[in-house]
Amino acid sequence: MNVIEIDHLTKTYGQARGITDLSFTVEKGEIFGFIGPNGAGKSTTIRTLLGLIHPTSGSAKIFGKDIIQHGPEIKREIGYLPSEVFYYDNMKVKDLLKYSASFYNKDCSKRIKELAEVMDLDLSKKIDDLSLGNKKKVGIVQGLLHGPKLIILDEPTSGLDPLMQQKFFELLEQENKKGATILFSSHILSEVQRLCNRVAIVKEGKLIQLEKISTLKESNYKRFKIETKTPVSAGYFRMVGVNELKEEGQHVSFLYKGNINEVMRKIAAIEIQNVWVEEPDLEEIFMHYYEKED
Numbered sequence: 001m002n003v004i005e006i007d008h009l010t011k012t013y014g015q016a017r018g019i020t021d022l023s024f025t026v027e028k029g030e031i032f033g034f035i036g037p038n039g040a041g042k043s044t045t046i047r048t049l050l051g052l053i054h055p056t057s058g059s060a061k062i063f064g065k066d067i068i069q070h071g072p073e074i075k076r077e078i079g080y081l082p083s084e085v086f087y088y089d090n091m092k093v094k095d096l097l098k099y100s101a102s103f104y105n106k107d108c109s110k111r112i113k114e115l116a117e118v119m120d121l122d123l124s125k126k127i128d129d130l131s132l133g134n135k136k137k138v139g140i141v142q143g144l145l146h147g148p149k150l151i152i153l154d155e156p157t158s159g160l161d162p163l164m165q166q167k168f169f170e171l172l173e174q175e176n177k178k179g180a181t182i183l184f185s186s187h188i189l190s191e192v193q194r195l196c197n198r199v200a201i202v203k204e205g206k207l208i209q210l211e212k213i214s215t216l217k218e219s220n221y222k223r224f225k226i227e228t229k230t231p232v233s234a235g236y237f238r239m240v241g242v243n244e245l246k247e248e249g250q251h252v253s254f255l256y257k258g259n260i261n262e263v264m265r266k267i268a269a270i271e272i273q274n275v276w277v278e279e280p281d282l283e284e285i286f287m288h289y290y291e292k293e294d
């Protein structure tokens with residue numbers, strides 16, 4: 001079952017491009033990554049899904065229901081963490097969270113306490129006195145307190161220290177195990193790689209790739225690092241499938257995509273000291289997509 005269905009969604013801001021003809025689906029139970037550089041259209045997509053802005057054309061469904069016709073009903077089952085959180089600074093954290101909880105027809109007080117404990121958030125403090133990271137934690141608790149079926153996170157980790165990021169990810173994994181579907185927007189690839197099953201890559205408002213993280217990593221490039229006994233002649237490894245070739249004396253490195261035997265034969269034909277074949281991280285693969293598309 002699809003929790004999110006985006007169908008040829010376009011949003012323009014006057015003359016400015018937001019997103020263009022975007023289509024993809026997110027299945028129930030997925031942790032779905034939504035990656036792209038600044039200005040790619042991630043927030044525009046999310047804000048459209050939440051009914052905060054209206055699409056110029058196209059449509060989208062959440063839980064099988066049209067986002068415009070059934071907006072308020074859908075939103076009760078969504079937990080949303082915006083990229084930037086703004087609050088009435090004078091309020092205490094617990095009062096703000098109580099107020100947020102009042103929008104749902106359930107008692108969220110126990111869950112608020114649990115979440116605050118996990119995220120190490122002091123409920124008795126005034127919002128005004130909180131650091132940026134702690135304000136972010138308030139947003140996290142606010143987004144999760146009602147046990148939403150769909151969690152939408154827009155660049156959620158900015159401002160959180162590594163320990164808190166880890167705790168936050170564990171929390172998301174627990175929510176996912178309990179059945180929540182997660183849409184996780186980010187420009188930080190390592191966190192998407194760590195958390196998500198599938199990913200949509202957007203660039204300049206358009207979808208350029210939709211892939212399982214495992215496929216994205218496996219079916220593509222391998223990073224070769226080679227140490228030779230004597231310096232190799234310049235361009236020795238320049239062959240079809242080799243990218244980002246760096247030759248520095250006895251050290252050669254490149255990304256390779258293609259028939260592995262061909263590159264192995266090339267390596268075997270010279271005296272080598274050492275060789276490393278690694279999975280490139282998503283960052284490297286991602287940069288490559290972008291270069292290719294430019």
Ligand SMILES: Nc1ncnc2c1ncn2[C@@H]1O[C@H](COP(=O)(O)OP(=O)(O)OP(=O)(O)O)[C@@H](O)[C@H]1O
Binds near residue numbers: 013019037041042044
């Ligand atoms: N209110 C607005 N008015 C005009 N243009 C806008 C508005 N909001 C977004 N845009 C434009 O739409 C495009 C997509 O922006 P969006 O904020 O959706 O990208 P993003 O991928 O979320 O990037 P970021 O990570 O920087 O938030 C950009 O070119 C941006 O300048």
